[in-house]
Amino acid sequence: MSVPMENPISFTNVGRSKWWHRGIFASQTGYVLLALVVLMIAMRFASPYFFTEGNMQNVAKNFSFIAIATLGITFVIITGGIDLSVGSMMCFSAMITSMVMVELSASGSSFVHLAADGKTVVANVPGLIFLISVLAGLLAAFIVGIINGFCIAVLGLSPFVTTLGMLSIVRGLAYVVSNGRGSFPGGPDADLFYGLTSGDVYGVPAPFIYLVILALVMAVVLHHTSFGRHVFALGGNEKAAELTGIPVVRVKIQVYVLCALAAGLQGIIISGWLGSAPANMATSYELNVIAAAVIGGANLAGGLGGPLGAIVGCVLLEVIRNGLVLAQVNSYWQQTLVGVIIILAVLVDRIRSRMT
Amino acid sequence: MTTSSTSGQPVLELTGIGKEFGAIRALHDVDMHVHPGEVVGLMGDNGAGKSTLVKIIAGNFRPTHGEIRFDGHAVHFNRPIDARAVGIEVVYQDLALADNLTAAANVFLGRELKRKFGPIALLDHKAMAARALDLFGELRSETRPYDLVKQMSGGQRQAVAIARTRLSNAKLVMMDEPTAAISVRQVEQVLSLIHRLKEQGVAVMLISHRMPDVFAVCDRVIVMRRGEKRADKPIHDTSPEEVTALITGAKEAA
Numbered sequence: 001m002s003v004p005m006e007n008p009i010s011f012t013n014v015g016r017s018k019w020w021h022r023g024i025f026a027s028q029t030g031y032v033l034l035a036l037v038v039l040m041i042a043m044r045f046a047s048p049y050f051f052t053e054g055n056m057q058n059v060a061k062n063f064s065f066i067a068i069a070t071l072g073i074t075f076v077i078i079t080g081g082i083d084l085s086v087g088s089m090m091c092f093s094a095m096i097t098s099m100v101m102v103e104l105s106a107s108g109s110s111f112v113h114l115a116a117d118g119k120t121v122v123a124n125v126p127g128l129i130f131l132i133s134v135l136a137g138l139l140a141a142f143i144v145g146i147i148n149g150f151c152i153a154v155l156g157l158s159p160f161v162t163t164l165g166m167l168s169i170v171r172g173l174a175y176v177v178s179n180g181r182g183s184f185p186g187g188p189d190a191d192l193f194y195g196l197t198s199g200d201v202y203g204v205p206a207p208f209i210y211l212v213i214l215a216l217v218m219a220v221v222l223h224h225t226s227f228g229r230h231v232f233a234l235g236g237n238e239k240a241a242e243l244t245g246i247p248v249v250r251v252k253i254q255v256y257v258l259c260a261l262a263a264g265l266q267g268i269i270i271s272g273w274l275g276s277a278p279a280n281m282a283t284s285y286e287l288n289v290i291a292a293a294v295i296g297g298a299n300l301a302g303g304l305g306g307p308l309g310a311i312v313g314c315v316l317l318e319v320i321r322n323g324l325v326l327a328q329v330n331s332y333w334q335q336t337l338v339g340v341i342i343i344l345a346v347l348v349d350r351i352r353s354r355m356t
Numbered sequence: 357m358t359t360s361s362t363s364g365q366p367v368l369e370l371t372g373i374g375k376e377f378g379a380i381r382a383l384h385d386v387d388m389h390v391h392p393g394e395v396v397g398l399m400g401d402n403g404a405g406k407s408t409l410v411k412i413i414a415g416n417f418r419p420t421h422g423e424i425r426f427d428g429h430a431v432h433f434n435r436p437i438d439a440r441a442v443g444i445e446v447v448y449q450d451l452a453l454a455d456n457l458t459a460a461a462n463v464f465l466g467r468e469l470k471r472k473f474g475p476i477a478l479l480d481h482k483a484m485a486a487r488a489l490d491l492f493g494e495l496r497s498e499t500r501p502y503d504l505v506k507q508m509s510g511g512q513r514q515a516v517a518i519a520r521t522r523l524s525n526a527k528l529v530m531m532d533e534p535t536a537a538i539s540v541r542q543v544e545q546v547l548s549l550i551h552r553l554k555e556q557g558v559a560v561m562l563i564s565h566r567m568p569d570v571f572a573v574c575d576r577v578i579v580m581r582r583g584e585k586r587a588d589k590p591i592h593d594t595s596p597e598e599v600t601a602l603i604t605g606a607k608e609a610a
Contacts, residue, residue: 224478226468229457233465236454243452244466244520245437303456 028297028349029309036316043319047326055322057205061198063311063318064207065270066285070292070310071211071218072262075255077293078222079234080302081152081159083259087285088170089141090267094277095174097137097268098185104129105187130189130196134268141264142257144170149253167286175279182278185271197272207269214262215307222306231255235302263289291338292317295345316341365428367392367527367559368413368444373422375408382408383583386422390528395550395560397570397591400580401603406563409580410530413561414446415439427527445521447531451513453505459512460488460501463519491519495552497545511545518549522556529553530561535569547573567596579603579610586610 043050069086076083144166151162185193199206222228230251233241242248271277296313298305320341321334366389375383383405390396400406411417413424415433424431426442433439436446453462464484470477485501492499497515499508505516514534521529531550535543543566550573553560564570570577571591579587579602587594587602587610594610601607 220478224481226470226477226479229461229465229468229479232457233454233461236456237452239450240452240454240465243436243448245440246466303454 027304027309028345029306029312031348031352032295032297032309032316032345033312036312036319039316039319039323043323043326046323049326050323053203055326057200057203059315059318059322060208061205061273062322063314064205064211065273066266066288066292066317067211067311067314068207068214068269069263069266069285069289070296070314071214071307072259072266073289074218074293074296074298074305074307074310075231076159076259077235077290077298077300078231078302078305079252079255080238080300081252081255082163082290082300083148083256083263084160084163084286084290085144085148085166085170086259086263086266086289087282087287088167088174089144089260089263090270090282090285091277091279092144092170092174092267093137093141093264094267094271094281095137095178095183095279096140097133098183098271098277099177100136101129101133101189101193102183102186104132105189127189127192129187130192133189133193137268138261138264141260145257145260146253148260149256152256153249153252171283178277178279180279182276182281184276194272194275197269207273210265210269211311215311218307227251227254232303235299235304288317288338291342295342297345297349364391366390366425367427369425370413371423371425373409373412373419373424375412375417376420381583383412383419386580386585388578388585388588390559390561392527392559393554393557394576395554395562395574397574397577398561398563398580399565399570399577399599399603404580404603405583406580407532408583410446410532410561410563413439413528414444414530440524440526443525443527445524445526445529447514447517447521447529447534449532449534449536451517453513453516455506456504458502458504459492459499459508459516459519460485462505462516463488463491463501463523465520467523487523488519491522494522494556495519495549497549509542510539511542514542514546515549518553522553522558526558528559528561530563532563533565534562535564535566543569567599570599571596581605 040050049055069090073083073086148163148166151157152159196206201209222231230241230246233244233246234248234251238248241251267277267282270282274281292313293305293310294300294313295316296305296309296311298309317338320337321331324331324334324337368388368390370386370388373383373386374381386405386409388396398406398409408417412419415436415438418432418434424433426444431438431442454465457465460481461484464487469480469483469487471480488501492501492515495515495518497512497519499512499515505513508516518529518531534546534550547569550560550562562570562574574591576588576590577594577599578585579599581603582605586608587599589610598607598610602610
């Protein structure tokens with residue numbers, strides 16, 4: 001099929017950019033990572049407590065509390081969409097999980113039969129209540145994600161408006177199902193639940209372990225599967241994606257479902273750490289999550305982003321918060337500083353892309 | 357190389373194609389044929405029916421009257437995918453490229469090569485890059501598979517879009533105004549890309565407003581006016597002046 005070439009392609013006219021102009025070195029993720037390293041070194045000298053084991057564990061735990069949801073929303077942001085319902089989704093999933101857990105354990109419950117020993121039937125299988133209740137929480141997230149995706153991909157509503165509506169709907173449902181009181185994990189599997197959500201393995205916080213695993217999986221999915229490729233194509237040029245036969249509607253629904261599931265899982269983990277799922281839990285977390293993704297280099301116009309950026313953004317936010325605490329700065333400054341950093345990160349990227 | 361191979365079976369044959377949008381008659385009784393390895397220029401003023409004709413061939417519209425035969429068989433396209441399945445590719449004016457992806461990724465967009473690892477299918481980056489490099493080589497384009505389309509010149513972007521049509525071994529490639537928005541040097545590149553397609557025996561339909569380009573690469577020119585075919589002539593039997601006269605209506609038919 002290939003034609004014998006009189007002259008092989010020489011690339012005489014086409015230069016190759018230098019290594020520091022390519023890949024991660026040329027990305028916002030790259031220099032935000034650099035800024036993070038510099039900041040951590042500065043913290044090392046500013047406070048003797050920063051690099052202590054206890055503080056590091058704290059930092060790892062705290063940023064893991066928004067990082068899983070940030071991974072999820074990064075999918076959506078790469079396609080050029082946005083999901084404002086993550087905060088509400090965290091709360092709703094956590095609430096469903098703990099309510100199901102309590103319901104399945106209660107002997108007076110109308111949903112389950114009692115076994116001979118007076119416990120509920122499911123309570124006799126170790127871990128079953130835990131499994132069912134977590135799956136129930138994730139199922140709630142899945143349904144909300146499907147609805148988001150359907151409205152956006154099939155009905156063609158704007159992602160901003162759809163998920164803004166969903167933010168309110170899901171939060172409202174959380175108040176409705178709990179009568180505004182929130183719910184508490186309970187029953188025989190509660191200890192297992194707390195252990196798996198806020199425990200640690202050899203000093204490494206469990207949420208951090210989940211985060212690392214999910215981030216690795218996400219990196220493979222984004223860069224080494226056709227689904228990931230289609231996610232990027234959608235953000236780069238949606239019309240081109242459609243013309244080349246990419247199932248645009250399906251991919252869009254999938255990213256909103258992934259985002260909702262990540263938020264749901266995140267919410268369940270947070271409720272384990274809090275010991276409850278109050279109805280006002282994770283209020284306005286969507287803004288932290290979006291901020292972390294954007295600081296880490298996800299482009300709200302679509303086409304750019306990844307798990308490393310999502311994590312770097314979350315770590316940076318947490319190190320700053322932690323640093324301000326250690327430096328005994330009034331903690332109210334944190335929000336102001338986060339805002340400044342969002343704008344700075346995007347501004348530096350703009351200046352850099354103008355220079356090259 | 358430039359002699360047209362008008363012998364043998366045409367790859368595309370239209371008979372009596374007509375299209376009405378309500379009361380508006382966009383196309384009326386158009387007959388045409390394109391042979392393998394032939395480059396046909398399709399010219400006409402805005403509203404002459406060029407786009408409607410292209411969209412019918414590409415499967416975007418169904419004709420109200422007439423028959424399309426492709427490779428000797430009557431075909432009916434309901435969607436663009438149907439046309440692509442038989443071997444008709446369109447290079448769109450805006451090229452339909454995703455800027456944030458590499459050249460190879462764009463060539464293989466929507467039909468990625470994969471390797472199975474048990475139940476998981478992962479992208480085969482190496483195979484795609486090698487195949488893309490081959491295609492760019494065939495097109496004599498200095499394009500690196502791993503470079504981002506964002507950083508490419510207009511000519512390179514054209515090469516990526518055309519390489520995509522080569523990937524599916526299309527028998528007919530329709531190019532919609534490929535030289536409308538690029539520099540003089542890049543126009544040369546695009547015209548030579550068209551020559552490469554011709555060498556491979558691909559039929560090309562070039563939809564263009566630019567007279568010099570049409571006369572540089574086409575074997576035959578078809579002129580549309582008011583939804584009808586007004587002329588269908590070998591390029592060496594006509595002149596830019598005559599074609600202009602046909603397009604504007606100064607000359608009724610030839």
